[in-house]
Amino acid sequence: MGALHDLYAVQLTDIAISQAQHRLAHLPESASYQFAKSASQKAIADLAAIDKQSTDAGTEIAGLEKQAHEIDATLARLNKQMKTIIAPREAEALQHEITTCANNRSALDDRELELLEVVERCDKESVAVGSRVESTREALASAEQLLRAARAAVNAEIAHLSEQRSAQSLVVSPSLLSTYDAKRKHRPDGAVSKLNGPTCSGCHLDLPTSEIDRLHKLPADELPECPHCGCFVAL
Ligand SMILES: [Zn+2]
Structure with missing residues (x-):
């Protein structure tokens, strides 16, 4: 029964092909690549979040400074007005307005200080996360290279086995x-x-x-x- 022995040889090759395909689908290099990819994406997202926080703080600071200038102008006007007022009740009302403005101005300053601290912290974090972006990018590139090489090796093995299968099946009846x-x-x-x-x-x-x-x-x-x-x- 030589035909069945020839067929048995075909089967051995088929099993080797299946095993190689299974290895190709479960390469450890593929898991490492996915891991490196998520680490890189996480670092990029973290950097973007820090940049956004810094930009938002900068925008808010610009708005606060504009408001501060407006309040300063109002205060100057009210103080000038104060010098012309004689009636005590009017003076009292004006003084109340001046105090409110000054309080608002002080609240703006406090908020601006907080935001400047945020910007400073973001700048520091940005440097650290920026270097993490670089290192994870490099790790991803090398993981990708290893994955390509591993895939190429298994694909070459499958190609070789497929050729072998074609040659072996020539002697088996269709x-x-x-x-x-x-x-x-x-x-x-x-x-x-x-x-x-x-x-x-x-x-x-x-x-x-x-x-x-x-x-x-x-x-x-x-x-x-x-x-x-x-x-x-x-x-
Ligand atoms: Zn049996």
């Missing part, structure tokens, strides 16, 4: 090959087995001696199959 392909869809681990002593390599069950004898005596156009799992048996 009808047997298509029966094998159909059988293997249901049995991805193998559609052709061998006997190790009385044991089928497909299902690991023993065949009775009488059954093994019967398989040996089958006519040439009938292919031996394991009575337990239905694999072709390459005797």
Whole structure:
């Protein structure tokens, strides 16, 4: 039954191809690359958040300074007005207005100080996170390179195995090959087995001696199959 031995060789290559494809889908370099990618994206997002916080603080400071100038102008006007007032009640009302303005001005100054601290802190953080952006970017580039190399190696192996499969299947009849392909869809681990002593390599069950004898005596156009799992048996 040489045809089944040839088919068994095809199957060994098919299994090697499946294993290589599985390795390709689960490369450790792929997990490292994903890890490096998230670290890089996180650093970029952190830097953007710091920049935004700093810009927002800067915008608010500009607004506060504008308000401060307006209040200063109002205060100057009110103080000038104060010098011309004689009636005590009017003076009191004006003084109240001046105090309110001065309080508002002081609140603006306090807020501006807070914001200047924010800008200063952002500047410091920006330097640290900026260097993290650089280092994670470099790590990502090298992880990408390693992943490409690992993929290329496995793809080359698959290409080589595929060529080997084509060469091996040339000696197997097309009808047997298509029966094998159909059988293997249901049995991805193998559609052709061998006997190790009385044991089928497909299902690991023993065949009775009488059954093994019967398989040996089958006519040439009938292919031996394991009575337990239905694999072709390459005797
Ligand atoms: Zn079996």
